Amino acid sequence: MESKHILEVRNLKKYFTVKTDFWGRPAACLKAVDDISFNISRGETLGLVGESGCGKSTTGRTIIHLYKPTAGEILFDGKAIDSLSAEKQLRRAMQMIFQDPYASLNPRMTVGDIIGEPLDIHGLASGSGRADRIAELLQMVGLNPGYASRFAHEFSGGQRQRIGIARALAIEPRFIICDEPISALDVSIQAQVVNLLEHLQEKLGLTYLFIAHDLAMVKHISTRVAVMYLGKIVEIAGSTELYNKPQHPYTQALLSAIAIPDPLVESKRQRLLLTGDLPNPINPPSGCRLRTRCHCAMPRCAEQEPALIDIGAGHMAACHLHPGH
Numbered sequence: 187m188e189s190k191h192i193l194e195v196r197n198l199k200k201y202f203t204v205k206t207d208f209w210g211r212p213a214a215c216l217k218a219v220d221d222i223s224f225n226i227s228r229g230e231t232l233g234l235v236g237e238s239g240c241g242k243s244t245t246g247r248t249i250i251h252l253y254k255p256t257a258g259e260i261l262f263d264g265k266a267i268d269s270l271s272a273e274k275q276l277r278r279a280m281q282m283i284f285q286d287p288y289a290s291l292n293p294r295m296t297v298g299d300i301i302g303e304p305l306d307i308h309g310l311a312s313g314s315g316r317a318d319r320i321a322e323l324l325q326m327v328g329l330n331p332g333y334a335s336r337f338a339h340e341f342s343g344g345q346r347q348r349i350g351i352a353r354a355l356a357i358e359p360r361f362i363i364c365d366e367p368i369s370a371l372d373v374s375i376q377a378q379v380v381n382l383l384e385h386l387q388e389k390l391g392l393t394y395l396f397i398a399h400d401l402a403m404v405k406h407i408s409t410r411v412a413v414m415y416l417g418k419i420v421e422i423a424g425s426t427e428l429y430n431k432p433q434h435p436y437t438q439a440l441l442s443a444i445a446i447p448d449p450l451v452e453s454k455r456q457r458l459l460l461t462g463d464l465p466n467p468i469n470p471p472s473g474c475r476l477r478t479r480c481h482c483a484m485p486r487c488a489e490q491e492p493a494l495i496d497i498g499a500g501h502m503a504a505c506h507l508h509p510g511h
């Protein structure tokens with residue numbers, strides 16, 4: 187039977203050794219991703235949000251095996267990705283769109299070769315079939331098929347991101363990790379790229395993990411949203427529920443930082459600000475990692491780490507303020 191979830195992440199950890207001792211053994215580790223679990227259902231978009239350095243991009247790169255997990259399990263279509271053959275299958279089913287459309291496209295390659303490269307690697311098309319497929323992909327992302335002979339540097343940021351999306355779609359993946367795909371773009375272009383991703387999702391039945399540093403960016407596209415802080419997921423809920431009833435002090439602070447376009451409402455708002463800087467992830471605070479910046483912190487928060495638990499109808503939060511902790 188087909189698994190309900192296209193992706194299951196169980197107790198995933200990704201540590202980077204930043205210092206070794208005299209004998210070359212790890213002496214200090216950066217715990218970029220520290221024991222996180224979540225699922226993504228077919229056809230949904232999970233938004234993954236947090237400040238820079240919270241581990242969200244490392245999560246995406248570990249899922250797609252650009253980084254080897256330190257511990258934990260990643261299941262795709264109900265099967266563990268724990269062998270080379272499973273990884274090869276994954277390369278076709280899962281693709282990634284990167285943040286910086288300027289850096290992620292080779293400036294010496296034509297647009298046609300950038301999009302056609304995955305077709306060559308997987309032996310999926312050649313000759314006129316390859317050219318037809320490239321033209322089809324360019325049209326699919328709203329670009330003129332005649333652009334195939336031009337170079338990426340001739341295009342704007344938004345157009346380059348469309349080229350990156352066409353490349354990701356070339357081998358017909360079912361799951362795409364979008365790693366901050368709109369953060370480097372002008373605000374006026376961001377909505378166009380989000381609309382394109384939504385249109386493609388509907389047309390091709392895609393599932394997305396959509397990574398962003400700002401809750402405002404994922405609001406429109408996400409079915410559910412997971413919020414990360416210092417390597418941990420602190421809250422997961424349906425998108426509307428999370429925006430209307432945030433339960434974790436960190437999510438509340440992130441939402442409070444989003445400007446409201448109405449000047450009257452904006453002037454009357456009370457902002458919940460996080461105090462201080464993001465602690466060093468090599469040596470995170472004991473107990474709850476937010477406690478050094480949380481306006482609700484109490485003595486227990488320094489002693490005991492709150493687990494991520496269901497606080498009602500699938501809304502999960504990791505905070506001692508909630509019953510059950």
Ligand code: SF4
Nearest residue numbers: 474477480487505506
């Ligand atoms: Fe704040 Fe304590 Fe909740 Fe952490 S557990 S978010 S420090 S109240």
